[in-house]
Each structure stands twice: as structure tokens, then as C-alpha cells.
Amino acid sequence: MNGRSPIPRLRWLARTLRTPRRPQSLTVLVLLAACAAVLLWFARSVGKYGENLALNLGTDLVGVVITVFVIGPLISRAQEGRVREHTRLDYEWFSGQVHGATSSVKVLDTFSNLFGPQFSERLFRGIKTATAHGTRVQILLLDPDSLAVILRGRELGERSADIRRDILRNLRTLHRFAQRLDENSRPLLEVRLCSTSPGVTLYRWDERCLVSFLTVGRLSGEGVQLEVAVRSPLGTFVEQRFDELWQQSRRMERFTHLPVTLVDAAAARREFSCRFVLVDDCLYVAGADLVTYLARHRLDELSAYSEGLTHDEAHQVVVVDDESELHTRLIQHFVEKYDASATAFVELRPPVLITE
Template sequence: MNGRSPIPRLRWLARTLRTPRRPQSLTVLVLLAACAGLLLWFASRMDNYGENLTLNLGTDIVGVVITVFVIGPLISRAQEGRVREHTRLDYEWFSAQVYGATSNVKVLDTFSNLFGPQFSERLFRGIKAATGHGARVQILLLDPDSLAVMLRGRELGEHSADIRRDILRNLRTLHRFAQRLDDSSRQFLEVRLCSTTPGVTLYRWDERCLVSFLTVGRLSGEGVQLEVAVRSPLGTFVEQRFDELWQQSRPMERFTHLPVTLVDSAAARRQFTCRFVSLDDCLYVSAPDLVTYLARHRLDELSAYSEALTITQGHQVFVVDDESELHTRLIQHFAEKYDASATAFVELRPPVLITE
């Protein structure tokens, strides 16, 4: 009992208690407690056992108190101001950090190779584990239909359509993954779209994050990444930017699906969930059940309503001629957005507003 002091082990225990508990940590803690109990039992036959036990425990408790309440906060405060540079964004490394996250995961970018075929499965395993721990996962990408896409395309020296296709691929991947999650995990995953260029990128796991800036002529992931604490001045600034954009963004579901309610002349209502595309400031929906419904009704007796439409009055309904050039263009835009085919499109035309 009066041999080697267990202070180092108690200090490790103090660090463990200050961090979120994980199954691995609890297992190690139980094993150490069992070993300590076994050693105390073996040592009970020593002379002056009670005095030795009291002396060692008192010394160790003082060491733990100093470590937890004095040394620990000083080290944490010093680490918060430390900046570590990464030459590029290592997607596999970030996915590993996400796997162990227990409180927050955030991604802010125009689009990201993180959701590409090379890294997405590993990331999604990490997200599934993180949501299983109760971590909230927030992903914020650029709206493919926003003017900011064109501006970012000019900065990169590429066509804006290329960026738009990359964002659409990200969204399709994220949508498929969300469908694979169970209900309890899905409630912790949110994907939204912002229409303003963020200027910065953010890849956060718990209280640490990678920060970079959108540069001219190069993707953000190819540049230097600054690893900082979320509570550091730089981390706080980027977090505030993320929160501002998040409040102004729209959910991914509003970009992929449009709820539509058709009302006939007898005030009978029928609700549909439609895929849709926008072309030349006009809105076109595609849904087999909606087309079937239209075939049994007169179009001039129907009005379309949706909370997602900017004009709340009833929209007129028109079926697009399947032999027109417009129909061919709509097929191309639909395939680009959903990576799927469509055969029929219906235009939702806003009413003509008469002004005095």
C-alpha cells in the first residue's frame, strides 16, 4: 500500500469524468475498479492496513482535486487558443472524428467531396454512430438554384452548372442515406440549403472544428484547414456565421419535393407530393398519381395550392405537350436533379393579378 502511488491512474480517471462518457471508457473504468478492489483485498493482511489506506487515499484525493479544478482548466484554456494547421481536408480523418462525436456535428460548404462515392459510406457510418449517441448532425450546402452558385462558379473559373451538378449529387446521396436511418436516428440529422455564399467552410465534431475560406481558383478542401476549438475567437466567428445562414436556409425536402393540393369546382380537395423542376421562372411538377387524377377532371375547374409557393392564390394547371421542345428540356432538367426519368409534366401557372 505504501509503494507506487496510483495518482497517474486517478488523474486519467479525472480526465475521463470531464469528457462525454463512451462505452469503451466505461468498460475500462469498470475493469480498473475491479482491479483496485482486488488489490485492496489482497493488501488487507498487511500490518497497519487502515493507516496506510487512509494516508494513500488522502494523498490521492488531494491530487485529483488539484488536477480537476486547477490543472485541468488551465490546460483546457490553453488548448482552446491553439491552432493546428492541416495542409488539406482529410475526409477519412474527419469521418473518424464524427464516429466518436456525442454532441454536435456540423458541415458548412458549397458542396463537399465528403459526400462523394469515395468517402460517403465511411462518413455515414460515423453519422449513424454519432446520432446513436444523441449527437445533432447539421449539414448546410449551397442552394443549387441560387445566384450564389453562379458567383462561386466564376470564382473557381468553372461553369456554374458543374457546381450545381456536384451539389445535386450531394443532395441525392444525403437523401438516400436519410432514408436508411431509423426514426430515432433520422430526427438528429438535418440537411438545409442556403442561398448566400458562406465565405467560409466549417467541419465540426463536438468542441473542435476545421475552418477554411472559399478561395479563388481552388476548392476549399484543397487548401489549408485550421483546426481550432469551437470556443476560440475564430471558432466562435464561424459558428455565428453558420447560425445566421442556418436561420435563413430551407430544408432539403422543400427542394426535392413539393406538396400540392388540387381543389375542384365543388371544393373537393386532393393532396399530392410531387417532384418538381423550375425552368425560365416557371414551375413544373411530375407525379404519376397527380397526372392520373387530372385525366379524370377538367383542368379549367381545378386550382393548385401549396404552402411552398410564393403566391398563395390558386394556380392554374396545364399539362405540357409531350412532343414540344419544352418537354424535352424538362426531361433533361429532371434527370439532372433526380437522376431519374419522367414522362409527364404539369405546369403550375400563377394567377394573373389585376392591379388598379
């Protein structure tokens, strides 16, 4: 018991108690406890064993109390105000932080190479691990059909169609990944689309985050990233911006599929979940089950309703001529959005509003 004091080990234990428990930390803690028990057993022959043990433990406990309740909070406050600069956004490094997250992961960007083929698989492994521990993952991207896409394209000096295609690739990748999650993890992953430019980007894991700004002529991931605490003034500001946009956003599922209800002359209802495209502010849906249903009914006796339509009134159902130029354009838009083809399209035409 007259050997080296275990105060450094106890201070490490104090830091562990202040942070979320992870399997690695618990393993190390068990190993240290086992080592301590073995050392105490070997030292049982020391004279005045009980008195020496009480003296050393009492001294070390005082050190732990001071570390946890005095020194620890002071260090934490100092670290919250510290800003660390990264020359660029390291997607692999961020994916590693996601793997160890225990409470929250957030991504806010126009689109992100994080969901591209080079980095997505590592990120998704991290998300699987994080959601298995109950971590909530929120991803907020720019709506491909919004005016903000055009404006951001002008800022980057690129065609807005290029940005739109990048966002659509992200969405297809995220949709496929969401389908691979189990029933417990799937509700913890949320992907939404905002129609307003955020002005900033956010990549958060637990209580730390990377913050950048949407600059002219350069993608946000290519510029300096500021690593700050979420509770810092900058972190709080960006978190508030994220929450505002999140509340006004729409779920990814509402962008990829439109719920449509068809009502016939006998008031019989049939519900569908359709893929759709917007062309010249007109809405066109596609779906094999929908087309089969229309083939058995008169179109002039059908009315279409959906929460996603501009008007709540009944919409007219109009089949697009498959030999028309419009049909060719619809196929192009559909392939771009879903990376898949469709053979038949149906327009949901809104009612004609008569004004005096």
C-alpha cells in the same frame, strides 16, 4: 500499500470525468477499478493496512482535486486558444471524429466530397453511431438553384452547372441515407440549403471544428484547414455565421418535393407531394398520381395551391405537350436533379397580376 502511487491513474480518471462518457472509456474505467480491487485484496496482509490505505487515498484525492479544479481548467483554456493547421481536409479523419461525437456535428460547405462515393459510407457509419447516442447532425449546403452557385462557379473558374451537379449528387446521397435511418435517428439528421454564399466552411464535431475559407480558383477542401475550439474567437465567429445561414435556409425536403393542393369546382381538395423542376423561372411538377387525378378532371376547373409557390393565389394547371421542345428540356433537368426520368409534366402557372 508501500508500492507505486496510483496518482497518474487518478489524474487520467479526472480527465475522463471532464469529458463526455463513451463506451470505450467506461470499459477502461471498469477494468482499472477491478485491478485496483484485486491489488487492495492482495495487500490486506500488510501491517497497519487501514492507516496505510487512508494515507495513500487521502494523498491521491488531494491530487485529484487539484487536477480537476485547478490544473484542468487552466489547460482547457490554453487549448481553446490553440490553432492546429491541417494541409488539407482529411475526410476519413473527420469521419472518425464524427463516429465519436456525443453532442453536435455540423457541416457548412458549398458541396463536399465528404458525401461522395469514396468517403460517404464511412461517414454514414459514423453518423449512425453518433445519432444513436443522441448527437444532432446539421448539414448546410448551397442551394443549387441560387445565384450564389453561379458566383461560386466564376470564382473556381468552372461552369456553374458543374457545381450545381455536384450539389445535386450530394443531396441525392444524403436523401437515400436519411431513408435508411431508424425512426429515432432520422429526426437528428437535418439537411438544409442556403441561397447566400457562406464565405467560410465548417466541419464540427462536439467542441472542436475545422475552419477554412472559400478561395478563388481552388476548392476549400484542398486548402489549409484550421482546427480550433468552438469557443475560440474564430470558432465563435464561424458558429454565428452558420446559425445565421441556418435560420434563413430551407429544408432539403422542400427542394426535392413540393406539396401541392388541387381544388376542383366543387371545392373538393386533393393533396400531392410532387417532384419538380424550375426552368426559365417557371415551375413544373411531375408525379404519376397527379397525372392520374388530372385525367379524371377538367383542367379549367382545377386550381393549384402550395406554400412553396411564389404567389398565394390559385395557380392554373397546364399540361406540357410531350412532343414539344420544352418537354425535352424538362426531362433533361429532371434527370439531372433526381437521376430518374418522368414522362409527363404539369406547369403551375401563376395568376396574371393586373396593374393600373
